[in-house]
Amino acid sequence: MSETRLPVVYVCVTCRRAGEPEAEPRPGALLAAATERAADGTEVEVRRLRCLANCTRGPSAAMRCNGSWTYVFGGLDTVNAGALIEGAKLLAGASDGILPWRGRPEILKRALIARVPPIDFVESDL
Ligand code: FES
Structure with missing residues (x-):
């Protein structure tokens, strides 16, 4: 990591x-x-982009850190902005690179579309 x-x-x-x-x-x-x-005043960087290929279930956002899993969310609203930042901070603090379920803002449970592993991830028991 x-x-x-x-x-x-x-x-x-x-x-x-x-x-x-x-x-x-x-x-x-x-x-x-x-x-x-x-994100103002936090360590979280926000980057704008055009299309995460989740158009039918937007508004969409994704989050990741170096070495972490990547999480894609849909059906978001401006009221969820704080939850995105909170989730990104949780992810940054997760030593296993997985966004913890416990303590995760509720919207980041309901609005999760997909998660994608880091490039070096191998499921060890398959
Ligand atoms: S326009 Fe395609 S995900 Fe937002």
Whole structure:
């Protein structure tokens, strides 16, 4: 595991909300702005990007640290910005690189779309 484990949260700025009329700014952009505000003064870096390929279940965001698993979330709202930052801090503190279930903000349980292992991960018992 790398010694540098600064967490990064990626927020898709192009996400729309399924079933809602076109709106500007897009819900994804609003989530990005809220997440940046929530990260202010923390060690969490927020990066904007275009599309996490989770468009039908947006607004979408992902988080990871060096050596950690990567977590993708969907169906988010601006009120979840603080939870994203809280989760990223939890992930950064997890020595096994896995976002702990205990203490994880509820929305990061319900809104989880997928998790992807770090590149050097091998399931040892398969
Ligand atoms: S537009 Fe946000 S995941 Fe594709």
